[in-house]
Amino acid sequence: MIERGRVNDRDRERMNDRDRERERARDRDRDRERDWRARNQQRGGRDSEREPGEIVVPAGGGGGGGGGRREEGEFKARDHHHREQSASLPNKRKFTPIVWDLEQGQKNSSRSAERIAPTVSSKFGPSPSVRRQQHPVASRSSSPPSPRKSNSTALFIESAPTNSVTSPEPGQVLPDSPLLVVNDDNYEMEKEKSPAPATIAASRWAEDPQTPQHNSSTPSRGPPKRAKKSVSLDSENRDQEASTSPEPGEYRQDKLSNSGGRMSEDGEEYERELNKKELQELDEDEGIDDEEIQQPELDSDMEAPAHVPVGPPHRAIDMLKGCRSVDEFERLNKIDEGTYGVVFRARNKQTGEIVALKKVKMEKERGGFPMTSLREINVLLSFHHRSVVDVKEVVVGNNLDSIFMVMEYMEHDLKGLMETMKQPFSQSEVKCLMLQLFDGVKYLHDNWVLHRDLKTSNLLLNNHGELKICDFGLARQYGSPLKPYTHMVVTLWYRAPELLLGAKEYSTAIDMWSLGCIMAEFLAKEPLFNGKSEIDQIDKIFKTLGTPSEKIWPDSVKLPGFKCNFVRQPYNRLREKFPPTAFAGRPTLSESGFDLLNRLLTYDPQKRITADEALNHEWFREVPLPKAKEFMPTFPARSEHERRMRRLMKSPDPLEEQRRREARQAEVGSGGLFG
Numbered sequence: 001m002i003e004r005g006r007v008n009d010r011d012r013e014r015m016n017d018r019d020r021e022r023e024r025a026r027d028r029d030r031d032r033e034r035d036w037r038a039r040n041q042q043r044g045g046r047d048s049e050r051e052p053g054e055i056v057v058p059a060g061g062g063g064g065g066g067g068g069r070r071e072e073g074e075f076k077a078r079d080h081h082h083r084e085q086s087a088s089l090p091n092k093r094k095f096t097p098i099v100w101d102l103e104q105g106q107k108n109s110s111r112s113a114e115r116i117a118p119t120v121s122s123k124f125g126p127s128p129s130v131r132r133q134q135h136p137v138a139s140r141s142s143s144p145p146s147p148r149k150s151n152s153t154a155l156f157i158e159s160a161p162t163n164s165v166t167s168p169e170p171g172q173v174l175p176d177s178p179l180l181v182v183n184d185d186n187y188e189m190e191k192e193k194s195p196a197p198a199t200i201a202a203s204r205w206a207e208d209p210q211t212p213q214h215n216s217s218t219p220s221r222g223p224p225k226r227a228k229k230s231v232s233l234d235s236e237n238r239d240q241e242a243s244t245s246p247e248p249g250e251y252r253q254d255k256l257s258n259s260g261g262r263m264s265e266d267g268e269e270y271e272r273e274l275n276k277k278e279l280q281e282l283d284e285d286e287g288i289d290d291e292e293i294q295q296p297e298l299d300s301d302m303e304a305p306a307h308v309p310v311g312p313p314h315r316a317i318d319m320l321k322g323c324r325s326v327d328e329f330e331r332l333n334k335i336d337e338g339t340y341g342v343v344f345r346a347r348n349k350q351t352g353e354i355v356a357l358k359k360v361k362m363e364k365e366r367g368g369f370p371m372t373s374l375r376e377i378n379v380l381l382s383f384h385h386r387s388v389v390d391v392k393e394v395v396v397g398n399n400l401d402s403i404f405m406v407m408e409y410m411e412h413d414l415k416g417l418m419e420t421m422k423q424p425f426s427q428s429e430v431k432c433l434m435l436q437l438f439d440g441v442k443y444l445h446d447n448w449v450l451h452r453d454l455k456t457s458n459l460l461l462n463n464h465g466e467l468k469i470c471d472f473g474l475a476r477q478y479g480s481p482l483k484p485y486t487h488m489v490v491t492l493w494y495r496a497p498e499l500l501l502g503a504k505e506y507s508t509a510i511d512m513w514s515l516g517c518i519m520a521e522f523l524a525k526e527p528l529f530n531g532k533s534e535i536d537q538i539d540k541i542f543k544t545l546g547t548p549s550e551k552i553w554p555d556s557v558k559l560p561g562f563k564c565n566f567v568r569q570p571y572n573r574l575r576e577k578f579p580p581t582a583f584a585g586r587p588t589l590s591e592s593g594f595d596l597l598n599r600l601l602t603y604d605p606q607k608r609i610t611a612d613e614a615l616n617h618e619w620f621r622e623v624p625l626p627k628a629k630e631f632m633p634t635f636p637a638r639s640e641h642e643r644r645m646r647r648l649m650k651s652p653d654p655l656e657e658q659r660r661r662e663a664r665q666a667e668v669g670s671g672g673l674f675g
């Protein structure tokens with residue numbers, strides 16, 4: 001009892017500290033918002049039309065799909081950024097595929113770090129230049145300035161290839177490409193009005209001709225500063241935005257992890273309190289289930305440590321000191337079991353922080369450490385972004401034969417959440433979620449990563465309205481043409497038509513298609529194209545969007561699957577599913593909302609909207625404005641019973657089974673329907 005009393009006191013103290021800190025943050029936000037409102041009122045902002053919790057954005061773009069006029073300041077900064085890009089960067093999309101294949105990479109790197117990729121994608125014309133550019137990951141491993149990233153490369157990235165990246169000549173402009181505009185009944189071909197150029201060189205690791213320190217010959221190359229977002233999610237986001245791309249040598253202090261910080265300090269200080277019994281329990285995960293919960297479920301928020309150390313986070317694995325043991329964590333309950341791992345909720349014994357522990361499934365690999373997990377750990381340790389789930393560190397199991405990723409804990413995944421919701425998300429909630437999603441995907445694409453498995457179950461949501469992308473098991477670095485990709489990626493329902501038709505070269509556009517499916521699912525609370533097989537999936541897409549022709553998608557004829565006899569459906573019927581006014585309980589979508597959805601679901605990947613363009617879409621500036629994260633509804637955690645039922649329901653899911661098969665096939669490179 002006394003012990004429990006002490007614990008309660010400590011909890012109360014922590015909560016008080018956190019409350020005080022939150023109060024201060026809220027004061028700051030209130031000041032900012034007051035400021036903002038004052039300015040907005042001067043400009044004639046339309047507060048009265050907002051939904052509760054909407055983000056206040058500049059008034060110029062508001063109102064029923066209005067012309068997207070922009071305000072001074074934030075918007076201008078972005079325009080300037082775009083203008084700079086457009087001066088030197090002709091192409092809309094980074095299309096040239098690199099297969100970042102670890103095995104291949106190991107071979108390559110051992111041969112030569114200087115190697116220049118010999119082939120060039122035809123997408124950039126007959127004689128594109130080949131600019132030698134250090135592979136983004138490799139450049140991180142050799143770049144000392146970022147304390148967060150340097151160590152993480154030691155374990156997995158050391159062997160990553162120093163790839164070359166093909167890109168168009170600076171100033172080279174592709175011929176005007178027609179943009180597919182799909183209206184209610186017909187396809188129309190329309191000249192693209194103002195293509196927003198964003199090319200390979202737009203990457204944070206790309207050479208920036210304006211800034212000499214980004215030259216490939218400069219060892220301390222760092223990512224260029226990014227322009228401010230035109231629509232900020234909230235004040236915290238604005239703050240974070242500035243620190244997303246640290247300058248060389250800049251220390252991050254925005255999100256520190258106790259455990260992460262400890263990794264780099266003396267081992268003595270972190271002598272483990274080994275608890276053999278618990279250790280074995282956690283390690284033998286097969287026997288673990290919800291019945292074994294030993295701790296009461298508390299809100300992670302309540303249990304977060306009050307004290308946050310100041311200093312750079314060290315989430316990376318330090319090979320000299322080794323990984324900490326999973327014993328440092330107390331298992332609370334099993335959250336879910338995916339194809340590649342079992343996810344537990346756990347508590348950091350030292351800090352009290354609630355985390356998610358993803359145990360890597362070893363049996364998925366024929367020999368050695370699972371490649372999918374290597375990829376995921378690699379990507380997640382390297383990245384830090386508000387919309388990407390944070391991996392704090394990697395810990396090892398008792399017998400050193402199991403590996404756990406320690407991640408920030410998120411209360412929900414969006415698939416599970418929508419299953420429990422009675423109503424779909426409101427328009428302003430969908431906008432809030434989509435903004436965060438585009439923001440995260442832009443970050444990935446800017447950092448040369450294709451997620452390749454975006455779907456609602458891989459999107460996590462916490463009780464602060466924050467959305468984070470997880471599950472990077474299929475993620476790939478892209479950029480240099482080493483060998484064709486497998487098209488057997490992305491869970492069927494979210495898979496782009498080029499993949500379904502057997503494309504081996506693909507780009508960031510595949511993720512954008514998935515985001516189109518996700519946006520539709522957020523609005524309707526049900527999947528847009530729920531095919532049972534690849535053929536059925538293609539069929540469903542064609543029935544809704546119309547069968548693509550060579551006219552609207554010129555490259556489609558080159559795809560192996562194009563010649564198949566698919567259903568001929570000349571019209572786009574998407575608008576029927578998302579009418580402009582309420583009809584038979586269907587989700588409504590304004591003209592601009594529908595335009596965004598159409599651009600995400602554009603057949604031709606080269607014309608499909610990019611994450612950057614999507615972030616600037618006028619839908620986010622028209623009423624109802626995006627809801628601020630703080631005002632997003634919170635949802636009760638799933639009961640253990642619900643979780644268990646969901647797991648039981650999940651296993652016979654043919655999609656899951658198919659995905660397992662496909663993932664295995666993908667690793668050995670065998671083809672699928674059109675392989």
Ligand SMILES: Nc1ncnc2c1ncn2[C@@H]1O[C@H](COP(=O)(O)OP(=O)(O)OP(=O)(O)O)[C@@H](O)[C@H]1O
Nearest residue numbers: 336338339340341343356407408409410413457471
């Ligand atoms: N950080 C986290 N916090 C809370 N829950 C999480 C977290 N990470 C994952 N989960 C839960 O675990 C589930 C499976 O995680 P994840 O998708 O990473 O595993 P996987 O084995 O790769 O799954 P899949 O079979 O979808 O590929 C997620 O859908 C989510 O419900």
